[in-house]
Amino acid sequence: MTAGNAPASSSGSQAYGEAWYWDNRYAHDSSIFDWYQKYPSLAPLIRLYVPRRQPILIVGCGNSAFSEGMVDDGYDEVVNIDISTVVIEAMRMKYLNCPQLKYMVMDVRDMSAFGTRSFAAVIDKGTLDSLLCGHNSHHNAAKMLEEVWRVLKDKGVYILITYGSPAYRLTILKDQNWTIKLHVIDKLQSGNNNSSDSEMSNQEVTSPIPLDANGGGAFPETAAAAVGVNSDVHYIYVCIKDDSGKEKNEEEA
Numbered sequence: 652m653t654a655g656n657a658p659a660s661s662s663g664s665q666a667y668g669e670a671w672y673w674d675n676r677y678a679h680d681s682s683i684f685d686w687y688q689k690y691p692s693l694a695p696l697i698r699l700y701v702p703r704r705q706p707i708l709i710v711g712c713g714n715s716a717f718s719e720g721m722v723d724d725g726y727d728e729v730v731n732i733d734i735s736t737v738v739i740e741a742m743r744m745k746y747l748n749c750p751q752l753k754y755m756v757m758d759v760r761d762m763s764a765f766g767t768r769s770f771a772a773v774i775d776k777g778t779l780d781s782l783l784c785g786h787n788s789h790h791n792a793a794k795m796l797e798e799v800w801r802v803l804k805d806k807g808v809y810i811l812i813t814y815g816s817p818a819y820r821l822t823i824l825k826d827q828n829w830t831i832k833l834h835v836i837d838k839l840q841s842g843n844n845n846s847s848d849s850e851m852s853n854q855e856v857t858s859p860i861p862l863d864a865n866g867g868g869a870f871p872e873t874a875a876a877a878v879g880v881n882s883d884v885h886y887i888y889v890c891i892k893d894d895s896g897k898e899k900n901e902e903e904a
């Protein structure tokens with residue numbers, strides 16, 4: 652995984668799952684940095700799926716300006732967690748006078764400080780990707796996704812922004828009963844350049860790409876058609892929690 656882009660060779664990125672790596676990185680470079688995409692390019696999607704008046708959780712927030720963008724856009728309560736004490740301390744100081752933003756040191760694999768069904772949305776930009784780069788990647792990803800599922804309200808959304816293509820990410824998401832909508836966004840839309848030629852319109856970004864009923868078997872052809880010749884995209888998986896079956900079973904038991 653490289654900043655703003657695709658996976659790097661595995662040797663350099665294996666440490667992305669480790670707290671010491673991120674503490675070291677943030678201690679040496681405290682400048683604001685957004686992985687993959689900045690808030691303005693994702694705002695149409697966030698507005699579509701994320702309610703403004705309910706608590707929202709950002710997992711692995713880093714020193715991104717994404718949460719600030721949400722507050723400027725009218726979001727009331729954005730809770731940010733990260734495994735790095737260094738970055739959380741810096742962000743706490745930075746946003747001392749912004750009551751809508753909270754920062755907490757926490758491992759996304761153990762969010763027991765939060766009650767079950769606490770958040771209307773969980774937003775993840777690059778954090779599952781980091782865990783997948785590290786050691787025990789599948790075990791860590793599974794623990795993370797269990798916790799994300801637990802802290803979401805029923806019909807809450809987990810929004811995963813990633814370089815990971817459906818062939819791989821959909822298999823990781825299959826353990827929970829998500830209803831998944833897939834969106835794609837041009838990598839060049841990240842706000843890191845001034846090119847407007849390659850930018851997708853808001854409507855393209857907010858139009859999901861159809862997945863088949865079995866979880867995307869038909870995806871590659873459909874997606875290829877949807878993104879045309881340009882496959883240089885980030886993927887956004889909007890995973891909607893459907894807990895109704897489970898609650899019914901619990902009631903019946």
Ligand SMILES: C[S@@+](CC[C@H](N)C(=O)[O-])C[C@H]1O[C@@H](n2cnc3c(N)ncnc32)[C@H](O)[C@@H]1O
Nearest residue numbers: 673685686711712713715733734758759776777
């Ligand atoms: C690729 S960066 C993304 C940062 C930010 N979300 C963004 O979009 O710019 C991954 C972040 O996940 C954090 N992280 C890695 N493992 C974590 C874990 N187990 N729990 C919480 N945060 C973690 C890192 O400290 C880092 O800030």
